[in-house]
Amino acid sequence: MDEKTRKTEGGRPAAAAAPKRKAASERVMALDQPRAPLSPAMEAYFKKCDEKIGFVPNVLEAYAFDMAKLEAFVPMYNDLMLAPSGLTKLEREMIAVAVSSQNHCYYCVVAHGAAVRALSGSPELGEQIAINYRAAPLDPRQRAMLDFAVKLTHSPWNVEEEDRARLRAVGFSDRDIWDISAVAGLLNMSNRLASATDMRPNQAYHGQAR
Amino acid sequence: MDEKTRKTEGGRPAAAAAPKRKAASERVMALDQPRAPLSPAMEAYFKKCDEKIGFVPNVLEAYAFDMAKLEAFVPMYNDLMLAPSGLTKLEREMIAVAVSSQNHCYYCVVAHGAAVRALSGSPELGEQIAINYRAAPLDPRQRAMLDFAVKLTHSPWNVEEEDRARLRAVGFSDRDIWDISAVAGLLNMSNRLASATDMRPNQAYHGQAR
């Protein structure tokens, strides 16, 4: 049963009221954790996802076995990826893809790769960052941003003042450095949760903005 | 000015009402971000920290430039480290230290290392996990838990069904696997934020439970 079918069948409320085990082929991850009843806030949030992008991202389904965890994850994620920042939404998605590529995270490269393609209007850019961000024709500001995020991913112990200085030299403020670091940090968390649980991306991502 | 001095001077309310730049020597991190006025909820939370452990952990001070970020971080952190789980609090702290050791994160090894010493009553165990968890005399369950968390840290792309099977074989449920993964993920996030910002641990941690 794909997301669209489920939607035409009446969607969330029923599912929330009567969670049941999915067949293996429908599972969003390798852990067997039945969905908890959605809280009203999360009920509304899932509905909003469905309306806005046509499906509920599987990462949310994965967290939905426990409302406390889901309700802690959603605001942190949304603050980092969507709240006002010196970084554009596209830039935050570029960090997400570059970090996830470094970590070879299937779920996150697919989901955030679609976002880079959509927000940039460039399928090539999405592919470049997914495969090797050094192959993308970035301006010095964005290149420094991804250099920092990727170094922070593969060897955080080597990040020092001179790395921050390189960001400042291309115009990033201290607040921007926090945001770059926090988004890179978030993806380093999500990459690991997705890999640990074999989280599967919604199929809809694959064809988006190609 | 150390935490204790500040506390005897009347503490949080004044600081919250009139945040001012700290001298370099007092800074909790390398980014220059003045503290925002604490929201009532965070005001209460900081006060609770002070009462309970005698200081406010610097990671909270670091997040306190923006109430939205602080208020998103605190519940996620507390849910993962303190909420009911198949993992004891000590086990979650053990994961925190093993992951942070792999990432050579000064802030996190110091802060969570103190927690392992305190919760286990064993200074040796704290040191062993901080330096090389393989040197600790762990039972098979805890050893498998740390093997999983550390592998997930250094090469998440290699984590597969057989890794989950090893956890199940020593008695962990799928829900426990989520919790191990989520705590390991959280620390992979915090390690990077701490390294990116040169976050400094409160001095009080060093002597705790030695």
Add this chain to the structure above:
Amino acid sequence: MDEKTRKTEGGRPAAAAAPKRKAASERVMALDQPRAPLSPAMEAYFKKCDEKIGFVPNVLEAYAFDMAKLEAFVPMYNDLMLAPSGLTKLEREMIAVAVSSQNHCYYCVVAHGAAVRALSGSPELGEQIAINYRAAPLDPRQRAMLDFAVKLTHSPWNVEEEDRARLRAVGFSDRDIWDISAVAGLLNMSNRLASATDMRPNQAYHGQAR
């Protein structure tokens, strides 16, 4: 000028007769090497490419500065990827993508990723192997094949009899082992030539078989 425009303008013969420097934006790689006149055999081969897939792969354009090199590369490549073998063409393309992903080669993941999508009819499979082949639902035979190819890529010095034994155990013959190794070897060569020269894939690949 994209491939399609060039084709409607009369295509290869003119280009072959009068090679001229391309503007930077049209270059297929970062080295400035004007195309040599195509030999009759290569003239025919390029025409065949154009007719069959609608464009000449840029790797051939990159080699076309020297007919001896182009004429040595084409038969080796075609023998390995297209000649009769115990491996299907899809399997050889899967090896190509898995190796190129390990080497983060933009050109090769894009070009061979399109082939995997086209030959398998599965956009997901193409993405899985491009990002992390361990996330693909492979049967044991194909999984062993990619495990061998990827190990041979990242640490060839560790490949030993027990690795060959694993391939034989899932049904591969010694001849098949040669073919797996030779395709993995070829891509390890091409990945390096592409990275060394910043070779750019034809744009047409991006949208193929999505």
Add this chain to the structure above:
Amino acid sequence: MDEKTRKTEGGRPAAAAAPKRKAASERVMALDQPRAPLSPAMEAYFKKCDEKIGFVPNVLEAYAFDMAKLEAFVPMYNDLMLAPSGLTKLEREMIAVAVSSQNHCYYCVVAHGAAVRALSGSPELGEQIAINYRAAPLDPRQRAMLDFAVKLTHSPWNVEEEDRARLRAVGFSDRDIWDISAVAGLLNMSNRLASATDMRPNQAYHGQAR
């Protein structure tokens, strides 16, 4: 039966006419693939090898189970290692050894190491590049050449414009950069084929030019 014995026994023609399985101790690799009858061109080429260097390199014996593969490999190899180039033959052999040392390839370090000793007249130089090219007293041009080839070997994804700029700064043309990259690429292929098949170097190499 060693190469010299075989030669005095009348050599190739008989072997070509009646290929038979070799005993394990005589095998050139761990795969059991009987030699195909040599084509006239390859017959002549093997004879030429025998006359010129006293034996047929085992890599050719290994490929000789299939004339299409042998006839594709020989011209590509000879073009890269022997055709006119801005790089001397010694320099191409130096690249071959440095790359093979990085990949710990027994066959290739032995075979190409002998070539470096012979062409340079310096047994020390051969050993230095085989063990650690940084220990060799190279001029800046050759040092830059090997730095590029070795970086391209261990992390091709990090090779960028500034790496090419370093080669140009010591006098290499774009054509030379292609040749450096192509030789490094070829050895990255051969190293993997040799490791995958446990290819054994002819014994004659060991004592050459010591």
Add this chain to the structure above:
Amino acid sequence: MDEKTRKTEGGRPAAAAAPKRKAASERVMALDQPRAPLSPAMEAYFKKCDEKIGFVPNVLEAYAFDMAKLEAFVPMYNDLMLAPSGLTKLEREMIAVAVSSQNHCYYCVVAHGAAVRALSGSPELGEQIAINYRAAPLDPRQRAMLDFAVKLTHSPWNVEEEDRARLRAVGFSDRDIWDISAVAGLLNMSNRLASATDMRPNQAYHGQAR
């Protein structure tokens, strides 16, 4: 039985006269090698240790199965760590800890970490170098010293003239460079012997100079 108990019970002479197998819980390492009778020189040296620091370091107990090995180790160790040098004793202990941290050696980080805390009077400095020396507020001279020692530890093949030049630029003499290298080398030896034998540090170290 801890060191102090043993001491009040009459200490070394008896033990030396009648070596006997220790119970597993008392063993200083995972190898079962009974102590040899101490030579008079080593008898005196062990007594001196006991008087000066209150216990005999377990590394000496581990070597004490063979007087030739113990008597070869002690002077080399003492010359490197204690003899006159352009490096202070603290600096040599800092190298010891930084190298041992890189090698995740439980025994050596514990034993030498205690020395750094004691000699520097700074528990923080000990922790910083044990976890990540880059987090310690070092002057340029000591920073260069540890950068060299740690690089020499993780990739000795990359150490070249420019690395020595960096040491000279901050004031180190050639003799000092030898001493830095020799201490780093010694610890690379001891780390491996300790890891290979699961050597356990004396408990007394844990609480020292906190």
Add this chain to the structure above:
Amino acid sequence: MDEKTRKTEGGRPAAAAAPKRKAASERVMALDQPRAPLSPAMEAYFKKCDEKIGFVPNVLEAYAFDMAKLEAFVPMYNDLMLAPSGLTKLEREMIAVAVSSQNHCYYCVVAHGAAVRALSGSPELGEQIAINYRAAPLDPRQRAMLDFAVKLTHSPWNVEEEDRARLRAVGFSDRDIWDISAVAGLLNMSNRLASATDMRPNQAYHGQAR
């Protein structure tokens, strides 16, 4: 001036009495440390080397700036490499070469590689271990020995009881395990000292036992 010339000129006594700076081309390492007068014991030892192998190994020349260091190094080295042991001298030299190959140490692979060739009578074995010990036709005992030594070299933190168990399973005693570890440890020290100082092997090694 090579070793042999120096010998016919009257050799050590003069040199010891009047140490003088060598020209750059004659230096045994990149550090400028004039030789100290040899102590009588070392005078005799150097003479013995000269008589027995025709030259004084440069590592001894390198240490000869300080008699305390030279006199500490020599007995430790000789005990480990030459004293009675469950390991043959050849086996200890095999460990030395395998470790030094892992560390790409020019001095040590050359000097100990010559010893393996001489003691085994097999030039191939020397080359195999110098390039990739996995390519050598070792019996299970020696293979386990080198596996342990090489793992201890590249990731000592991962060596555990199961690694020791593998050695015991092929017949090594606990004392043998100490010796394997100590030789591997010694070479990890010497490799670093040689790399740090750019120590040059005596030319005589290159042609020995080919």
